[in-house]
Amino acid sequence: MRTHRVLLPELAAGRTTVTGAEAHHLRDVLRVRKGSSIEAFDGRGLEASGRVVTAGPQGVEIELDAPVRGTAEAAIELTLAVALLKGDKLAEVVRKGTELGVVRFRPYVARRADAVSLAPTKLVRLRRVAEEAAKQSRRSLVPEVVDPVALGELTFDGRALVACPDAESTLRVALTGGPPERLTLVTGPEGGLADDEVAALRARGARPIRLGARILRAETAPVVLAAAVLVPDAL
16 A cells, blocks of 8 residues: 655644645545555654545644654755756755755855845745655655855855866865764856855865766756765665
């Protein structure tokens, strides 16, 4: 029997009623019925198995077992700091990064960025994309998508590496001995970061790295870096 996932901000053993958009999705899209298997998660690392009790116009009543810590999260707390990108490119970075295990996205404005701001509605959509991707990939944590800042105001979570095509060091060399528990990966816009922007990041402790001989698109580089760090033994 297929298990349906639902995001509930508050998890507790016992019965609870799911309402709103989550109830609509369960009842009208997935068409759950009495006895359907449910897996609820709170977006902060906990999850609980359960089953549907009733599904009606007022909501979907479910009964949950005791919440436990999810097992699908990576051991590395990885943050992606990504320059603002035009169109849906940033949404794709958030979607794929979430599937890989990224815990936080920090958009920022760079000199060569295609966009210089992020509309509130787009920020809401990016957060919704993170929720949907976390649900699909069976994660118990929904990554944080923070408000965009200027490059000079960008903060690092743990050690920081910045992608730079002409850097002397590679990712492999930078992570010799294994990745740290907390790591921030910084990637630039189309056209890359300016030399003085890289220098400013380096002065604040970020180490430049290159990804290889090929130049990757601005929406590809963060995903490749995240995959290299979070699933190095996938093959």
